[in-house]
Amino acid sequence: MDADKIFLLIGGLLCTFLYIILTIYIGCTRSNDITIRQVKRLAKKTNKKKDTNMVMNTEQLVESQP
Structure with a gap:
């Protein structure tokens, strides 16, 4: 094997x-x-679920108040 072939093999x-x-x-x-x-x-x-739950809770609070 020539030095060129060895060099190409190592490079590859x-x-x-x-x-x-x-x-x-x-x-x-x-x-x-x-x-x-x-x-x-x-x-x-x-976060969206929490926001909708908070909105529902506030609506329930508003409805429950006389």
Whole structure:
């Protein structure tokens, strides 16, 4: 084997190794962003439910007062 072939082999392996690491890293960071978005959506939904409950409670209080 020539030195050129060895150099190309090492370079190719290094590139594939870097590519695998980058894809795993990007995949992990993207999935974390999605979970944060889901948490924010859930928080918005629960806040809306609380708001509607508060409105219903105030309506009941107004109706119950003589």
